[in-house]
Amino acid sequence: MYNYERRLEQLSEQLKLYGLDYLALVPGANLTYFTGWTISLSERPTVAFFPSDGRPAIVLPGLEAPHAKELLPYSVNLYPYTDEEGHEAAFLRAGADLALSGKTVGVEYLRMRILELRRIEQIAPDCRIQAAEFLLPELRMIKDETELAHMRQAVSITEAALQATIEQVKPGQTELEIQNILHIEMLRTGARGMSFDSIVVSGPRTASPHTSASDRVLQPGDLLLFDCGAAYRGYRADITRTFAVGELDPELVAIYKVVKKANAAARRYAGPGDRAEEIDRAARQAIAQAGYDQYFIHRTGHGLGLEVHEPPYIVDGNDTVLRPGMTFTIEPGIYLPGKGGIRIEDDVVITEEGCESLTTFSRDLVYL
Numbered sequence: 001m002y003n004y005e006r007r008l009e010q011l012s013e014q015l016k017l018y019g020l021d022y023l024a025l026v027p028g029a030n031l032t033y034f035t036g037w038t039i040s041l042s043e044r045p046t047v048a049f050f051p052s053d054g055r056p057a058i059v060l061p062g063l064e065a066p067h068a069k070e071l072l073p074y075s076v077n078l079y080p081y082t083d084e085e086g087h088e089a090a091f092l093r094a095g096a097d098l099a100l101s102g103k104t105v106g107v108e109y110l111r112m113r114i115l116e117l118r119r120i121e122q123i124a125p126d127c128r129i130q131a132a133e134f135l136l137p138e139l140r141m142i143k144d145e146t147e148l149a150h151m152r153q154a155v156s157i158t159e160a161a162l163q164a165t166i167e168q169v170k171p172g173q174t175e176l177e178i179q180n181i182l183h184i185e186m187l188r189t190g191a192r193g194m195s196f197d198s199i200v201v202s203g204p205r206t207a208s209p210h211t212s213a214s215d216r217v218l219q220p221g222d223l224l225l226f227d228c229g230a231a232y233r234g235y236r237a238d239i240t241r242t243f244a245v246g247e248l249d250p251e252l253v254a255i256y257k258v259v260k261k262a263n264a265a266a267r268r269y270a271g272p273g274d275r276a277e278e279i280d281r282a283a284r285q286a287i288a289q290a291g292y293d294q295y296f297i298h299r300t301g302h303g304l305g306l307e308v309h310e311p312p313y314i315v316d317g318n319d320t321v322l323r324p325g326m327t328f329t330i331e332p333g334i335y336l337p338g339k340g341g342i343r344i345e346d347d348v349v350i351t352e353e354g355c356e357s358l359t360t361f362s363r364d365l366v367y368l
Helices: 004-017 029-035 060-071 088-098 114-121 136-140 147-164 174-189 203-207 250-269 276-289
Strands: 022-025 048-050 057-063 077-081 106-107 126-129 199-202 222-226 238-244 301-303 311-314 325-330 333-336 340-343 345-351 353-356
Touching: 004 022, 004 048, 004 060, 004 136, 022 029, 029 136, 048 088, 048 114, 057 060, 057 088, 077 250, 077 276, 088 114, 088 147, 088 222, 088 325, 106 114, 106 325, 106 333, 106 345, 114 126, 114 353, 147 174, 174 222, 199 203, 203 222, 203 333, 203 340, 222 340, 222 345, 238 250, 250 276, 250 325, 250 345, 250 353, 276 311, 276 325, 301 353, 325 340
Parallel strands: 022 106, 057 077, 106 126
Antiparallel strands: 022 048, 048 057, 199 222, 222 238, 301 311, 301 325, 325 345, 333 340, 345 353
16 A cells, blocks of 8 residues: 555655645645545635644544544544534634744645635734645656556556447437446446546537537447546546547548557657657647648646646646656547547556556547
8 A cells, every 4th residue: 555654754855845834735636645535625624734844734624533533544633623613713723733823834726725725824824825736746746556556447447448338339329328328337347436527529529629428419420539537546547539430531530540640659759758748749740740730739648646637747848857657648639620539548657668558448440
């Protein structure tokens, strides 16, 4: 299992390095990473304070305290509150015990709400608030063997469910019906939830990279695109495959080949010591050579792990050097408005030797 004590030590080192006295985390992937505890963000605020030295403290709803005590892997000071008394007093007690006054507190700008931020400012009006996004990726980007094992299982579940789903697809079904089949197969094959709301779209609707399933009826000659992933013990898969429902427009067959070539170029180029932006350029160059560069309208990939989107981002301008253990997607696509779009997405990990694809599902054009 995970060495949470070591994670806590690494966090302490990072806080000292960047001059932060505390890191304040709300429910989300970072809190789970450092504690093993998963709690949903709700109207009842929860904030965990991690000091550069000393024992962490968590302000939390009283009804969550028994579960937290059961799961937390090291000693933590808990400040529970009831619905009747509200959370203000618990925050004040924590603030006094932690002596937050005058301290520098790192927060997640992308996740912390005004509710929690105002409470921190209330209990330590002269504290200095600083964004902590710059230090957290350094701790989470490199996956250990246990994390990779869970990601491999998430991918395996996803691929098995996708194969079982396409064997049941036929013209006349709606996108929503197919999506429901996919979700049932995910759960049947061992998913502990979905990584995100699956995208199942067909026909001209595949030209929109991010949309949702609708009542559109599948027809012969359609493209059918799945963007989906299973969650397993908190870790995510994220896979896209595009299928043909009968014979396709010749241009769509041609651009499928281009996207497949771009995907292969990016995977072939990726390796330790390369920069994230170089992987993006490799995929983009393959598409530009075919004359479709204006129709590749998103980055080539994104980091993957406890979150579906996390660093490193595979995009022009990101000079992050890839290191063994980094996991991310490679997902070039071409989208022709009014006609259709094709995306082929794989989950990969950087190794000492190069790039290993965690996904094994065929990249060839499959006719349903």
